[in-house]
Amino acid sequence: MSTTWEHRLVEVEVGAVAHGGHCVARHEGRVVFVRHALPGERVVVRVTEDAGGSFCRGDAVEVVTPSPDRVEPPCPFAGPGLCGGCDWQHASWPAQRALKAAVVREQLQRLAGLDREVVVEPLPGGPEDWRTRMRLAVGPDGVPGFRAHRSHRVVPVDHCVIAVPDALDGVLDRTWPPRSELAVTRDAEHRGHLVEIGPPTTRRGRRPVPGPAHLRRGSGTATEQAAGRTWEVRADGFWQVHPAAADTFAGVVREWAACRPGEHAWDLYGGAGLFASVLAGQVGATGSVAVVESSTAAVRDGRANLADLPQVSWHVGRTEAVLADPAFTGRRPAVVVLDPPRKGAGKAVVTAITDHRPARVVYVACDPAALARDIAVFADRGYALTQLRAFDAFPMTHHVECVALLEPDRLSEWSVD
Structure with missing residues (x-):
């Protein structure tokens, strides 16, 4: 006889928030990942997915005891069985940021062994009318x-x-x-x-x-503003979706990269060159910035936008492949900036970076789990997390953007003078 709970209604006490836009509850010894609920609530859950293992997924279809952070969703299409784009419309905006901070902190604890307070900062504007x-x-x-x-x-x-x-x-x-x-x-x-x-x-x-x-x-060509420059990029290519995000992240990269004139820097997963423009301004005409990007369309946009910066060179290919090429890695970078896709950089890329012992690594991350996994690899390679900022660049959703600064751990055997 099948033991699946799919379509079953269960009443549960909602526990902590988890990565992915849901909270964790337990019923009859099984974990239930619940959407449309908040920590501390008592809700009735309709199970929507159950493969018969130790956990199942469901939607809160009735709130028995609401959280003080619960609000009426502003969108009629946000709710069980409806649009899947927004995860937290039923939470106040401060509560949304607190939930995201708890997720980032939990991922750092579980995957990187770090116990760190996290504050998710709002970007200018409110939780509505932001997605471009x-x-x-x-x-x-x-x-x-x-x-x-x-x-x-x-x-x-x-x-x-x-x-x-x-x-x-x-x-x-x-x-x-x-x-x-x-x-x-x-x-x-x-x-x-x-x-x-x-x-x-x-x-x-x-x-x-x-x-x-x-x-x-x-x-087909979008005009954007960031880092003190006007950008012409493909309208259907990658650019930050929050109007304040690109400039905000470029500002953090500028502060933490702190390149000096004449130095060499890497900009990995560099897109159209947003962070490369910041690094180029710091290293000046006597320095150099090497951008690695797999999208030929993004590189084409980048070359056009940064044509006035001859110190920027472009390298088309997968980051792990380019970093394995001795012709690229012949010169040690003083600073590395990376902005990988949601899956993170991975061990091969982190190892290649740390092999060259940059003084600073600025890591821009759209997924806290991937960031935490990569931070753990950096730690194994002698680099410690020294600064972290998190931004609510995607209000109403579970997504959060983090920027991390990693520097050589002076107590590590990997350290260099």
């Missing part, structure tokens, strides 16, 4: 929306409370080719850009891949 770049899905009926949590199901919407005003005008009120995707951008000049990506196609024996982009509205 969005990816929408189109359902089989041609109606656009956002996907439900852990699902391919499209939830139609008529607005989005975290999108910057007017970003979705002319997008949500019409139909599109079924199963396509829409990349929407509102840049710093308040210009809108839209790229329609065709339905996925399947190649023999391979996973479905996105279809070609066959409609563009706007110029």
